[in-house]
Amino acid sequence: MGNAHSEGIPREILDDLKLTTRFSVSEITQWYENFQKQCPTGRITLQQFEEIYAKFFPESDAKAYAKHVFRSFDTNDDGTLDFKEYIVALHMTSSGKSSLKLEWVFSLFDVDKNGYVTKPEVTELSLAIFNLIPREKQANLPSDESTPEKRAEKLWGFFDKKDNERVAEGEFIQAIQSNDAALRLIQYDHK
Ligand SMILES: [Ca+2]
Ligand SMILES: [Ca+2]
Numbered sequence: 001m002g003n004a005h006s007e008g009i010p011r012e013i014l015d016d017l018k019l020t021t022r023f024s025v026s027e028i029t030q031w032y033e034n035f036q037k038q039c040p041t042g043r044i045t046l047q048q049f050e051e052i053y054a055k056f057f058p059e060s061d062a063k064a065y066a067k068h069v070f071r072s073f074d075t076n077d078d079g080t081l082d083f084k085e086y087i088v089a090l091h092m093t094s095s096g097k098s099s100l101k102l103e104w105v106f107s108l109f110d111v112d113k114n115g116y117v118t119k120p121e122v123t124e125l126s127l128a129i130f131n132l133i134p135r136e137k138q139a140n141l142p143s144d145e146s147t148p149e150k151r152a153e154k155l156w157g158f159f160d161k162k163d164n165e166r167v168a169e170g171e172f173i174q175a176i177q178s179n180d181a182a183l184r185l186i187q188y189d190h191k
Pocket of ligand 2: 112116
């Protein structure tokens with residue numbers, strides 16, 4: 001609690017975050033205090049994360065999506081998000097249509113973390129993203145995007161690969177950046 005600046009944040013984490021995210025020391029310190037208040041244990045569990053997502057998506061089923069996002073943020077694979085993982089994630093997901101955000105989207109789709117995205121992974125994420133869409137809005141989707149399977153087929157088509165081939169990170173980012181329809185299929189826009 002206290003009044004000293006950056007109290008509580010280990011120096012190496014602070015230095016690392018300044019480098020990797022370009023947030024200022026005062027921003028990081030402020031977030032750290034909020035984080036400590038909301039998560040006195042200093043870690044967010046998958047269950048807490050799912051609850052946060054459920055609040056953001058009251059009219060749809062965000063559980064599968066939350067699980068994938070959690071996995072992509074949990075860079076050290078220990079099943080919890082610590083402050084550093086949380087801040088790096090916040091930075092990546094809030095940076096708009098940049099290659100940084102698309103690097104994160106790639107890690108979201110790379111379910112088994114092997115450095116490639118396969119068609120079954122695209123299918124799995126297409127289902128999770130589809131379930132974020134409220135039911136009444138699902139009914140108004142274009143006919144070639146109206147089911148998780150159709151969305152997976154359409155998205156996979158942008159990568160120009162056979163069904164049993166895999167997509168590397170650069171190819172993934174390139175395809176999404178050059179197709180607005182692909183960009184639309186990797187996210188659910190609330191508006
Ligand atoms: Ca972790
Ligand atoms: Ca993979």
